[in-house]
Amino acid sequence: MAVKVKLPTQLRAAAGGDGEVSVEGSTVGDALDALYAVHPDLKERIADEDGTLRRFVNVYLDGDDIRFGEGLATPVKDGAQLQILPAVAGG
Amino acid sequence: MAATALKCRECKREYGLEARYVCELCFGPLEVAYAAPDASDVAELRRKIQGGPQNIWRYSEWLPLEGGRPGSTRASTAGLPAGCTPLIKADRLAERLGLGEVWVKNDAANPTHSFKDRVVSVATARAQELGFTTLACASTGNLANAVAAQAAALGMPSYVFIPANLEEQKILATGVYGTNVVAINGNYDDVNRLCVELSGEREGWAFVNVNMRPYYAEGSKTIAYEIAEQLGWETPDRVVGPIASGSQFTKLDKAFAEWLELGLITGDHPTFNGAQAVGCNPVAHAWEQGRDVCQPVKPDTIAKSLAIGNPADGPYALDVARRTGGSIEQVTDDEIRAGIRLLAETTGVFTETAGGVTTAVLAKLAEQGAIDHEERVVLVITGDGLKTLDAVRDSFTVHTIEPTFDAFEAEFSAMSEAI
Numbered sequence: 001m002a003v004k005v006k007l008p009t010q011l012r013a014a015a016g017g018d019g020e021v022s023v024e025g026s027t028v029g030d031a032l033d034a035l036y037a038v039h040p041d042l043k044e045r046i047a048d049e050d051g052t053l054r055r056f057v058n059v060y061l062d063g064d065d066i067r068f069g070e071g072l073a074t075p076v077k078d079g080a081q082l083q084i085l086p087a088v089a090g091g
Numbered sequence: 092m093a094a095t096a097l098k099c100r101e102c103k104r105e106y107g108l109e110a111r112y113v114c115e116l117c118f119g120p121l122e123v124a125y126a127a128p129d130a131s132d133v134a135e136l137r138r139k140i141q142g143g144p145q146n147i148w149r150y151s152e153w154l155p156l157e158g159g160r161p162g163s164t165r166a167s168t169a170g171l172p173a174g175c176t177p178l179i180k181a182d183r184l185a186e187r188l189g190l191g192e193v194w195v196k197n198d199a200a201n202p203t204h205s206f207k208d209r210v211v212s213v214a215t216a217r218a219q220e221l222g223f224t225t226l227a228c229a230s231t232g233n234l235a236n237a238v239a240a241q242a243a244a245l246g247m248p249s250y251v252f253i254p255a256n257l258e259e260q261k262i263l264a265t266g267v268y269g270t271n272v273v274a275i276n277g278n279y280d281d282v283n284r285l286c287v288e289l290s291g292e293r294e295g296w297a298f299v300n301v302n303m304r305p306y307y308a309e310g311s312k313t314i315a316y317e318i319a320e321q322l323g324w325e326t327p328d329r330v331v332g333p334i335a336s337g338s339q340f341t342k343l344d345k346a347f348a349e350w351l352e353l354g355l356i357t358g359d360h361p362t363f364n365g366a367q368a369v370g371c372n373p374v375a376h377a378w379e380q381g382r383d384v385c386q387p388v389k390p391d392t393i394a395k396s397l398a399i400g401n402p403a404d405g406p407y408a409l410d411v412a413r414r415t416g417g418s419i420e421q422v423t424d425d426e427i428r429a430g431i432r433l434l435a436e437t438t439g440v441f442t443e444t445a446g447g448v449t450t451a452v453l454a455k456l457a458e459q460g461a462i463d464h465e466e467r468v469v470l471v472i473t474g475d476g477l478k479t480l481d482a483v484r485d486s487f488t489v490h491t492i493e494p495t496f497d498a499f500e501a502e503f504s505a506m507s508e509a510i
Contacts, residue, residue, distance in 0.1 A: 009291035010115055045116065055384060055406065056101070056118040060284065065387050065401060083288075086113040088120035088403045089301045090229050090283035091336020 001076050003031040006083040007042075014041040028061060029072035031082055046084065056087045094155040097121040097305050100407070108155065110221055110297065112304040120403070121305045123155040130353040137324060137355065147174035147209050147313040153349060154213055154313075155306050161216040170215060171244040173208030174313050176200040178321040181470070184437040188457035191464040194327065196318055196471050197440050203240045203264070204475035205233035205396075205443075206339065210310035211241045211299055217306040218297035225249065227298045229286035231279050231335065231396045232261035233474050238299055239270035250296070252282045258395060260478045278390055280401045311339040315346035318469055319356045326351065326358035329462065331453045332471035333445045334365040334374050334419065335397040337408030343471070344411040361469075363411050365419035366452035368392035368427060368444075374405045375421035383409055393424045393482055394444040396474060418461075422451040428482055430454065434472070441476030449473075 005021045012019055021038060025031030029051070036043040046057050052072070053059060059066045060083040066074050076082070096105040101119030112121055130136065136152075143149030148160040161169040177197050185193040198206040211234070215226060226249040228238045235251040242249035251265055255274040266272050275282045290301040299307045319326060326347055334340050344363055350356045367375040370392025373385040385405035390398035402408070412419050422430070427444055430451030435441045442450070453470050456462050476483065492498040 006288075008287070010113060010118070045118070054118055056113065056120065058284075058401070063281070063284075065280070067387055068389075083284075085284060085287050086118050087401070088113050088118070089287045089290075089304060090279070091300060091338045091399060091403055 001026055001031075001078040001080065003034075003076050004079075004081045005031065005035050006081065008085050010086060011042060011045060011084065014045055015039040025076060027072065028059060028066050028069075028074045028076060028082065031076060032059075032072070058085050058087045059083070060085070093126050094123050094157070095126050096124045098124040108157070110218075110223070110302045112302055123305050123309055125153070125155075128152060128353065130355070133354050136353070140320065144172070145175045146172035147212060147310065148172070149175075150313050150316045153309075153316065153346070155309050156213075156216055157220055161212075161219070169245070170212060171202045171208065171241050173201045173212045174317065176317065178318060178469070179438060179440065181438045184434065184470075187433065187437050188454055189464075190457055190462055190466070190468060192467045193453070194318075194322075194467070194469045195434070195438055195440055196314060196469055198314060198471070198473050199440070199442060199446075199475035201237075203233075203236040204478065205237065206311065206314060206473040207233045207237035208241070209313050210234075210307045211237040213310035214297065214299035214303040214307035215241050215245065215247075218299070218303055219245075221297070223295060223297035225293075225296045227286070227289075227293075227296045228252065228300055229279070229283040229298070231398055232257050232265075232478065233396050234300065235265040235270075235272070236261060236478075239265045239268035239272075242270060243268040252286050254279050254282055254395075254398075256395075258479050258481065260480060264478065279399050280387070280390075283399075283401070308338045308342055311342035312346035312349070314339070314471065315343040316350065319347065319350055322467075324356045326356055327361050327469040328359070328466040329362045329364065329417075329468045330471060331364045331366060331449055331456070331468065333397055333449045333473055334367050334402070334408050335399045335445075336402045337365075337374060337404030339471075339473070340365050341404050341407045341411055344415065360415060363415045363417040364452060364456060365408055365412055365417070366449040367419065367421045368394040368397055368448050369421045369423045370394070371398045371400060372421045373400060373402055374408050375419045377405065377409055378412060378419035385409075392427075392444075393479070394427055394448050395479070396443060396445045397448060418456075420452045420455055422448055422455060426451040426455070428486065431476060431482055432486065434470075435476070440472060442472045443474040443476050443479040444482050445474050446472040446476070447482065
């Protein structure tokens with residue numbers, strides 16, 4: 001499945017300045033792994049050593065927080081959009 | 092006490108005092124760090140505060156402006172000054188709940204009728220120091236009021252982003268200031284997500300609770316400073332306050348800790364009880380489950396000002412409750428309505444739904460016997476009942492009569508006979 005990943009400004013330097021990266025994957029976790037393969041520096045910024053998302057990183061699949069789905073195991077459709085954003089905002 | 096840096100709460104990395112809110116390395120929240128002030132003469136420090144302006148800038152030593160206070164006068168009247176709200180001794184409420192001593196911090200008595208004027212004052216003053224010219228926010232309503240008003244007072248353009256289903260009173264009390272009201276088809280968490288994205292793309296905009304968040308959040312400390320000053324430089328034994336993002340809750344804790352460490356106030360660190368609605372309970376649920384992170388929820392409650400399903404400071408709010416021997420409780424919409432009535436009938440303070448949540452949680456704790464009779468309890472009321480009128484609609488009888496003595500007598504003699 002082709003997935004478009006949108007990166008927040010805070011992560012763009014670690015992705016060569018890109019705000020959007022296109023990757024392949026059948027789940028959110030797969031797509032993120034594919035993202036780390038393209039931009040290795042992103043991995044330690046987003047995930048802990050075991051691959052789980054850091055506490056203050058939110059990931060949205062087509063606008064919905066993936067924690068409302070199955071987290072990293074949430075399946076993605078072709079053409080889906082993943083958005084990574086810092087969690088600490090608002091209130 | 093001068094602000095020295097922004098410091099990551101997680102990995103402790105430090106940054107300059109810029110428009111930055113998350114750590115570049117770990118995405119942890121940034122918090123303002125200060126140089127320890129000279130506390131050799133506590134009495135002098137107290138006199139300095141007492142001689143300060145009648146607003147939050149009397150505590151400027153503990154606020155993150157480089158220029159100390161905004162404006163050129165000692166009175167600090169720039170913009171829309173907030174704070175110095177009443178602390179009311181609520182004897183009738185205490186009696187009703189079987190408690191010894193209860194105080195109500197009535198933060199509805201701010202310029203736009205909620206505590207948000209405090210945080211917006213600080214965020215805006217800092218935004219101006221940093222050269223921003225446009226104000227913006229993601230809001231559940233009260234913040235929209237405060238940003239629109241503050242922007243109007245200072246002549247700054249502003250954009251306020253709100254969920255489209257907000258209470259009409261809050262929308263009207265925002266638009267009147269001439270701001271750009273942007274209603275989003277979605278809940279607060281959707282609004283917040285959009286604003287986080289926008290804040291990265293609109294470099295000249297100060298989103299008070301996104302890129303200004305470290306400065307903004309510090310404004311909530313002034314509620315605790317005032318409580319301590321109003322209690323005669325003493326801490327209360329217990330604080331019961333609302334939790335939406337958890338920011339205010341954690342800053343109240345921080346403020347008491349700062350002043351206790353300085354020796355500016357006496358007493359023990361207060362016990363903190365947080366209040367949420369059952370219909371938006373991510374922090375209360377995590378508390379119940381004994382977890383230290385929050386699972387997001389989709390809010391469905393009349394307490395719209397607390398309807399944040401994905402609370403940024405949830406883990407820290409849990410930590411405050413745990414560390415102080417407190418708890419985080421949740422109450423139903425019916426209990427919230429009853430809480431509004433209880434506070435109004437016993438204190439004369441008409442609060443919005445968030446205050447209903449907080450009052451209902453106090454009542455619940457009292458009923459559980461969780462509060463000793465000797466305790467001095469402060470109930471933090473953050474907003475005005477006129478903003479959420481639907482919560483009290485049809486909750487009482489209006490006696491409609493003809494304008495005659497006989498009609499009045501007929502209505503009320505019948506009533507007194509019934510009694």
